[in-house]
Amino acid sequence: xxxxxxxxxxxxxxxxxxxxxxxxxxxxxxxxxxxxxxxxxxxxxxxxxxxxxxxxxxxxxxxxxxxxxxxxxxxxxxxxxxxxxxxxxxxxxxxxxxxxxxxxxxxxxxxxxxxxxxxxxxxxxxxxxxxxxxxxxxxxxxxxxxxxxxxxxxxxxxxxxxxxxxxxxxxxxxxxxxxxxxxxxxxxxxxxxxxxxxxxxxxxxxxxxxxxxxxxxxxxxxxxxxxxxxxxxxxxxxxxxxxxxxxxxxxxxxxxxxxxxxxxxxxxxxxxxxxxxxxxxxxxxxxxxxxx
Amino acid sequence: xxxxxxxxxxxxxxxxxxxxxxxxxxxxxxxxxxxxxxxxxxxxxxxxxxxxxxxxxxxxxxxxxxxxxxxxxxxxxxxxxxxxxxxxxxxxxxxxxxxxxxxxxxxxxxxxxxxxxxxxxxxxxxxxxxxxxxxxxxxxxxxxxxxxxxxxxxxxxxxxxxxxxxxxxxxxxxxxxxxxxxxxxxxxxxxxxxxxxxxxxxxxxxxxxxxxxxxxxxxxxxxxxxxxxxxxxxxxxxxxxxxxxxxxxxxxxxxxxxxxxxxxxxxxxxxxxxxxxxxxxxxxxxxxx
Numbered sequence: 001x002x003x004x005x006x007x008x009x010x011x012x013x014x015x016x017x018x019x020x021x022x023x024x025x026x027x028x029x030x031x032x033x034x035x036x037x038x039x040x041x042x043x044x045x046x047x048x049x050x051x052x053x054x055x056x057x058x059x060x061x062x063x064x065x066x067x068x069x070x071x072x073x074x075x076x077x078x079x080x081x082x083x084x085x086x087x088x089x090x091x092x093x094x095x096x097x098x099x100x101x102x103x104x105x106x107x108x109x110x111x112x113x114x115x116x117x118x119x120x121x122x123x124x125x126x127x128x129x130x131x132x133x134x135x136x137x138x139x140x141x142x143x144x145x146x147x148x149x150x151x152x153x154x155x156x157x158x159x160x161x162x163x164x165x166x167x168x169x170x171x172x173x174x175x176x177x178x179x180x181x182x183x184x185x186x187x188x189x190x191x192x193x194x195x196x197x198x199x200x201x202x203x204x205x206x207x208x209x210x211x212x213x214x215x216x217x218x219x220x221x222x223x224x225x226x227x228x229x230x231x232x233x234x235x236x237x238x239x240x241x242x243x244x245x246x247x248x249x250x251x252x253x254x255x256x257x258x259x260x261x262x263x264x265x266x267x268x269x270x271x272x273x274x275x276x277x278x279x280x281x282x283x284x285x286x287x288x289x290x291x292x
Numbered sequence: 293x294x295x296x297x298x299x300x301x302x303x304x305x306x307x308x309x310x311x312x313x314x315x316x317x318x319x320x321x322x323x324x325x326x327x328x329x330x331x332x333x334x335x336x337x338x339x340x341x342x343x344x345x346x347x348x349x350x351x352x353x354x355x356x357x358x359x360x361x362x363x364x365x366x367x368x369x370x371x372x373x374x375x376x377x378x379x380x381x382x383x384x385x386x387x388x389x390x391x392x393x394x395x396x397x398x399x400x401x402x403x404x405x406x407x408x409x410x411x412x413x414x415x416x417x418x419x420x421x422x423x424x425x426x427x428x429x430x431x432x433x434x435x436x437x438x439x440x441x442x443x444x445x446x447x448x449x450x451x452x453x454x455x456x457x458x459x460x461x462x463x464x465x466x467x468x469x470x471x472x473x474x475x476x477x478x479x480x481x482x483x484x485x486x487x488x489x490x491x492x493x494x495x496x497x498x499x500x501x502x503x504x505x506x507x508x509x510x511x512x513x514x515x516x517x518x519x520x521x522x523x524x525x526x527x528x529x530x531x532x533x534x535x536x537x538x539x540x541x542x543x544x545x546x547x548x549x550x551x552x553x554x555x556x557x558x559x560x561x562x563x564x565x566x567x568x569x570x571x572x573x574x575x576x577x578x579x580x581x
Contacts, residue, residue, distance in 0.1 A: 011302010103395030142501035177333035180437035199550035
């Protein structure tokens with residue numbers, strides 16, 4: 001079983017559209033498992049029409065609670081907290097539920113035993129069935145911490161299912177950025193497909209995500225989306241791929257068919273003759289070689 | 293007045309709107325404008341504004357270091373660590389700095405006083421001027437996971453006390469902790485979206501976060517208006533979220549943006565639309581220009 005993670009650094013370059021289209025092509029000939037690792041804005045479900053089979057609560061960590069009856073107002077918790085999450089109002093102490101990282105430093109120092117650590121349910125994760133194969137996805141409640149931990153939960157569940165089903169390919173739709181959730185999505189993948197956009201920001205962000213995948217020892221390949229919007233920048237990405245010795249697998253043209261199929265909640269491959277679908281078929285042929 | 297430009301989904305045009313607003317207000321209106329790029333994982337606003345930085349500061353968190361001459365391998369540090377950043381074996385202590393949040397609990401709880409702290413670099417913050425405006429950004433180091441401490445420090449350093457200043461925060465995508473760290477303390481959240489099912493799905497989450505969880509006034513900018521469908525418009529009307537502007541799908545904007553040109557200068561016909569967004573926000577926040 002191979003694990004392919006699709007990343008981009010910059011948001012909105014077309015990761016999910018590319019994943020949906022690759023999944024649509026791959027599902028006709030392989031056993032496929034899908035995972036949406038962009039847990040704070042999960043979109044893959046929109047184009048693969050899943051039916052949720054199991055829903056699980058996600059406990060991301062703990063949060064401190066101060067019992068006002070036991071609190072003596074000594075203020076040691078506020079002195080100890082490095083996240084400015086202990087609020088004081090006229091000698092009364094409480095916890096800023098958003099700021100609290102759940103480290104429990106206050107719990108251990110409170111001399112009155114007035115602080116308890118409580119589990120924080122910060123989202124849900126799902127096992128679904130879709131026409132393209134099983135989908136593992138999640139929903140982090142807005143504003144919650146620990147999206148990296150939820151990404152790991154989604155990936156581990158998807159890997160276990162892929163193992164049980166003797167799947168050929170685990171396809172992971174990654175989050176934007178290069179921080180905690182992107183690192184969590186990258187770990188253990190066989191290949192990272194980086195979807196780049198031909199713009200100054202696209203090039204800048206591609207450099208950073210490429211450095212990140214390298215840092216964690218995951219081989220990378222690149223495809224350029226909306227490549228004809230700016231041929232000069234596309235050429236710059238080509239040069240960068242050559243000098244970094246990273247394969248450039250495809251150039252996908254800007255194509256209204258992508259949005260038109262998205263509005264119908266379908267991958268662009270459902271318009272097989274559209275320029276974008278043709279380019280993604282070429283991309284899939286390249287990826288298939290890598291899978292063998 | 294502090295305005296955060298946010299969006300659930302990435303690539304909807306946050307930086308486009310933030311740089312456009314900042315440039316038009318500073319250059320056309322002569323306002324005291326501070327643009328702060330809080331998307332520390334992938335900061336891009338500098339590419340359009342070419343700032344000159346005259347200050348730069350490393351941002352670190354304290355991570356533990358164990359003095360093995362004092363340590364008796366009791367395991368208390370590993371027990372109190374909520375982030376599994378330490379493991380104690382019979383004859384050594386393993387430290388995983390990439391897991392550490394720098395809370396200090398292990399240091400405080402070690403009965404032998406064997407733990408001290410050393411700084412670990414997360415990234416840097418830098419600030420200076422870009423044309424007529426103040427500009428600042430944070431840059432997360434490649435391989436580092438924790439974006440929020442960088443954003444926290446950046447905001448504390450560069451947001452001026454003067455309530456007359458206009459502060460524009462360019463937020464990271466998503467709805468998790470780094471987006472919250474950026475938007476909290478703002479007077480208004482300007483949510484940029486695109487008229488597609490992806491844009492709508494993520495806009496709902498952003499409204500849930502900014503308006504419902506944090507209680508901020510919000511307004512929407514629909515970017516690439518004309519592509520896609522009416523789902524975003526229908527949703528905004530149904531839940532009473534005002535649409536402050538519709539930025540048409542115009543390939544010239546995409547081309548200027550892709551070349552790193554400031555779109556409101558390349559296409560000055562859009563300056564009026566941007567000023568209308570600013571006016572509309574001021575009205576809603578109750579700030580006189």
